[in-house]
Amino acid sequence: MPKLRSWVLVMINESPRSVSFDVMKVSQPIGDFFIGKMSAKELIDISWFDVRKKIGNDDLDEYLGIQRTVNTKRVEEIARYVRLPDATFPTAVVLAVEGRTVALDEICKSDSPGSFYKMTLTNVPGDHLDANTVLFRGIARVLDGQHRIRGLQESDINKEEFDVNVCIFVDADIADQAGIFATVNLAQTKVNKSLVYDLLSYSKSRSPEKSCHTVTVLLDSTEKSPFYKRIKRLGVATDGRFGEVLTQATVVQALLPLLTKDIIRDREIGKTTGHWSAAGPYDPDLLIFRRWFFEEKDGLIADQIMHYFEAVRRHWQRQWDDPQPGEILVRSNGFRALMSLMRPMYNALKSHEGDFVKMSSFYEIIKNIDIDGDAINSRNYLPGTGGERSLFKDFLRASGLADYD
Template identity: 40%
Template sequence: MSKPRRRDQRDVEAYLGIQRPLNEARVAALHKYVNFVDATFPTSVILAIDDSDFAYFDEAKRELVMSNVRRGNDRPDIAISNLCRVIDGQHRIAGLENFKGKDFQVMTAIFVGIDIADQAYIFATVNLEQTKVRKSLAFDLFELSRTRSPYKTCHNVAVALDRVVESPLHQRIKRLGGATPGRDRETITQSTVVDSLVRYISPEPKVDRDLLLRGQELPLADTDTLKRFCLRNLFIKGDDVAIARIVQNYFDAVRATWPAAWDDFGQGAMLNKTNGFRALMSIFGRVYTFVTAPGNMVPRSKFEEVFKRSKFKDADFTTDTFKPGTSGEAKLRNELLAQLDLPSGG
């Protein structure tokens, strides 16, 4: 089979009046992904062959035969690289250019002899009408995994913080990214919790997962690595309970320092919502490594001593002061760091 024509020849996109160049960041991620032990592409790469004279189905062999030699001729009529056009799958094909294994099976759907209008219809159906899976739901599926991974650990921590009655995040986490029936105080999504926590556990969560799936042990992190990934060795040792307890104690200290703001679910409140949570988690590493060495347990009181340095009052945590979006999050983060007077790093 020929290598299909790359998407720099955008006949279908030109017909639709759109443009979809290769996303180099996505290709770079796929360059890594295709070499993971359980890498797979569960959906088909979709190709088109314009002229039915270049392909036919061999009934006897039950095979689709493709050639750049038109039936009845004895010499090539087109370049082999121009035999197929990619309707969907350009990034997967580009990602496989870095595959280092022997074989990588890819499901392929090939349409023979369809015109550009039909190709455009298929392209639009596949790319413009898909329902995106919520990230929180994707993280929730890690619960079913038998193998440890940074994302599974962070999922377990999020679930524990949501379930434990004493937790300051009790029933405040949207487990599947949407509101849970009967609960009206879910202010942050599970994906927000997982994304905010995993940054302290692993520099490359997918690589860690792949190594663990292969049965390899992760080496304990050195001192320099722990400056950025302060919970990494607890994860490597399998002590998810300690990670959950530390994070719970951290937010217990937040609740004890600013109780009215933490329990304010009204319009304009922000400390217990996404912006406030993300800002607090963005300084977690600095606070944690200020009060102890990475891997140690920290009681609420130690975190509370740090937060008591802040001049913020409960009434300060509003969307008027800290605007919705990344600007408000960054402002709260920077002002907290300045008031807490923590060493750099973490």
């Protein structure tokens, strides 16, 4: 016990430590704050996360903290993402620091005196029970960016060579800090995923997302396609079109699991070598389009999907061509359920790896699915993943493909 107590005291009563970096002062209605850059290592060393939690056990429960609970999956994804050759965090991590930890030395670099400074952040050593103590690791409260910081912390990159731009508020009270967090996370418009996928057409390297975007464009632009002019390329209705039933994001996200199990790894290969021989073995029954992805045969993937959905359209033609309110066969849940059905149906029909299955072969199975098209609606299959999964299971049973799931 004495040894443990001694170790704790050594850790708490740390020596004075500091970190310095250049900043620019910015004045806005909320007040002044500072923009600068730090290495990932420096940022990790001084940051702490005030995760919101409930205290008490009665009707007067109070909540402390500002940050959301950590999403471990997102942290893992970021830890892998920062290893990519084109990794970037262009938006600032937002921090709050106490004025007593800050020293500013003006730098004369422009015609605007007082705009540029050398900022030094220093701990305030002392007993950990003393409210005046500020540990080095506790200098900066993170208002926005905790997942980026945790992802950087978990990654195996050289953290001294990865710069992060930071936005620092000095002596902002807790109400202002909470307001800043709410503004950053609620007031900004979320980027439309369909638009993000559409922008992948500008990428010079191949990736699963870019291939799925190419396939989606072919499905939407090919006159013989069951999806001809029926996909919202940018996620919103296209001017001059009527009858668009799916967003590009819905199509891409349903197609990706048929090409890849590791999007980030495949994106990295596309950026570095463009050859997937090093990607290792894969299960062709699970990733039915992966071989064609390797071979850059995006057009063949699109053709295979067209043949499959043309068989679907012929079996439920009225519901496909003229969906009524509430009918979901050709809408998001119906489409996703049918995409899930495509894998076992393809595996049941292919003669060997890489075979192209014709529409007529798909139709021989689909024509025997005795589910009334009028019953494929949002009342029987509720919106969300539960309704989608239920519809898929019904398709699977009715098609006699349960052994292939």
